[in-house]
Amino acid sequence: MRPARLMKVFITRRIPPEGIAALSRAADCEVEQWDSDEPIPDKELERGLAGAHGLLCLLSDRVDKRLLDATGANLKVISTMSVGVDHLALDEIKKRGIRVGYTPDVLTDTTAELAVSLLLTTCRRLPEAIEEVKNGGWTSWKPLWMCGYGLTQSTVGIIGLGRIGQAIARRLKPFGVQKFLYTGRQPRPEEAAEFQAEFVSVPQLAAQSDFIVVTCSLTPATRGLCNKDLFQKMKKTAVFVNISRGDVVNQDDLYQALASGQIAAAGLDVTTPEPLPTNHPLLTLKNCVILPHIGSATYRTRNTMSLLAANNLLAGLRGEPMPSELKL
Ligand code: GLV
Numbered sequence: 001m002r003p004a005r006l007m008k009v010f011i012t013r014r015i016p017p018e019g020i021a022a023l024s025r026a027a028d029c030e031v032e033q034w035d036s037d038e039p040i041p042d043k044e045l046e047r048g049l050a051g052a053h054g055l056l057c058l059l060s061d062r063v064d065k066r067l068l069d070a071t072g073a074n075l076k077v078i079s080t081m082s083v084g085v086d087h088l089a090l091d092e093i094k095k096r097g098i099r100v101g102y103t104p105d106v107l108t109d110t111t112a113e114l115a116v117s118l119l120l121t122t123c124r125r126l127p128e129a130i131e132e133v134k135n136g137g138w139t140s141w142k143p144l145w146m147c148g149y150g151l152t153q154s155t156v157g158i159i160g161l162g163r164i165g166q167a168i169a170r171r172l173k174p175f176g177v178q179k180f181l182y183t184g185r186q187p188r189p190e191e192a193a194e195f196q197a198e199f200v201s202v203p204q205l206a207a208q209s210d211f212i213v214v215t216c217s218l219t220p221a222t223r224g225l226c227n228k229d230l231f232q233k234m235k236k237t238a239v240f241v242n243i244s245r246g247d248v249v250n251q252d253d254l255y256q257a258l259a260s261g262q263i264a265a266a267g268l269d270v271t272t273p274e275p276l277p278t279n280h281p282l283l284t285l286k287n288c289v290i291l292p293h294i295g296s297a298t299y300r301t302r303n304t305m306s307l308l309a310a311n312n313l314l315a316g317l318r319g320e321p322m323p324s325e326l327k328l
Helices: 017-025 042-049 065-071 090-095 108-123 126-135 163-175 189-193 202-208 228-233 251-259 299-317
Strands: 007-011 029-033 054-057 077-080 099-101 155-159 179-183 211-214 239-242 265-268 288-290
Touching: 007 017, 007 299, 017 029, 017 299, 042 065, 054 299, 065 090, 077 299, 099 299, 108 126, 108 163, 108 211, 108 239, 108 265, 108 288, 108 299, 155 163, 155 202, 163 179, 179 202, 202 228, 228 251, 251 265
Parallel strands: 007 029, 007 054, 054 077, 077 099, 155 179, 155 211, 211 239, 239 265, 265 288
Antiparallel strands: none
């Protein structure tokens, strides 16, 4: 028997099959979806969300005061298919007593794998090397050609030794990294012990690291953290990798640092904006490798994320404990 009053759920995009199946099975919900792989236009989102009890959204959907006002007082749960929550106006959400679900843990390994791939791709100059094979630049085996930087005996600095930062360190260790440094809100001696990682200040990390990997979340404290000051302190031979959020980096400063040879190279899985316009100056640089925010992009992980997002939403709507609820 169908419940007398169905809860309205709105999904802002096509999502992997397990999540959509779980929501479709829920007899107490009426599900509406923006049935496209492309982002929903603002007007459609407002229309679809009007009167909704639950929202399942992505990191590319900005949920701000204006949208919350337009949605109305029915909204009880927002479930984002991401670990990052910087796209959500958390103060406004908290004020309205709305619960938030997110998808930590299930993407940690996949994202760490991508971070290591991006680091190696960048420091060993793989895109440039592949291009040289195609364009005839490969004329002979040359002792000084296409040299990069390796991880053996290196110092790796991690900005944000959270779940993903630790998973990256765990994967990098067997490459022969000599020393791990990390920085963040406070020391994490228990987590750091596994890598004998040393807690240092941001300037110390910048000055001593051969590789810097940014994995922290985007907060007012980390916005623009990687700027001219940091790049100026880095070694000329150092490689910078960001898999967190584009806004942690001042991209103009990064461009200057890369173009002037102040640092050796950068690998970015995240940019501001996303997508990065194809005429962006960073794309003209050979020593900058840019990926389209694919940290968690394996079929299995995205499927798991969609199921967790669906289960968070359903539990929240039913007033039950969510599998992964954000503490507000
Ligand atoms: C990816 O960036 C995520 O927040 O899930």
